[in-house]
Amino acid sequence: MKVVERLFELQELEMGPQAEAAENRRAAENLRKEIPDPILGHYDRLRARGKKGVALVRHGVCTGCQMKLASGPFAALRRDDDIAMCDNCARYLLLCPEPAAPAANPAAPASKKPAAKRGRPKAKPALVE
Numbered sequence: 001m002k003v004v005e006r007l008f009e010l011q012e013l014e015m016g017p018q019a020e021a022a023e024n025r026r027a028a029e030n031l032r033k034e035i036p037d038p039i040l041g042h043y044d045r046l047r048a049r050g051k052k053g054v055a056l057v058r059h060g061v062c063t064g065c066q067m068k069l070a071s072g073p074f075a076a077l078r079r080d081d082d083i084a085m086c087d088n089c090a091r092y093l094l095l096c097p098e099p100a101a102p103a104a105n106p107a108a109p110a111s112k113k114p115a116a117k118r119g120r121p122k123a124k125p126a127l128v129e
């Protein structure tokens with residue numbers, strides 16, 4: 001799996017509705033170990049400002065800022081030779097796979113599983129700058 005794909009998975013976990021679930025926290029921790037620090041750092045900085053660190057690219061358009069990518073970066077993204085970043089919104093870019101079949105995604109179950117709730121208020125995510 002590519003770094004950006006891991007990063008995207010991490011983002012889905014950490015910004016998803018079940019981010020607080022113990023299994024997701026554990027999965028996120030494991031993903032973090034496999035992502036280089038500078039990339040993780042940039043992702044965390046964006047996240048600290050409430051932004052997503054990874055944006056999907058559909059039809060050559062960054063879904064983070066809705067800007068069309070320049071042909072250079074877009075070509076590089078398609079060649080897959082390096083991690084690409086949006087010139088406009090500075091998010092990491094992940095080429096959206098063509099929607100071939102609406103395959104079930106095991107990582108994101110559609111049904112909302114009620115997380116084990118204890119009567120405590122939600123802990124804030126530990127974001128130490």
Ligand SMILES: [Zn+2]
Pocket residue numbers: 055062063064065066067086087088089090091
């Ligand atoms: Zn963008």
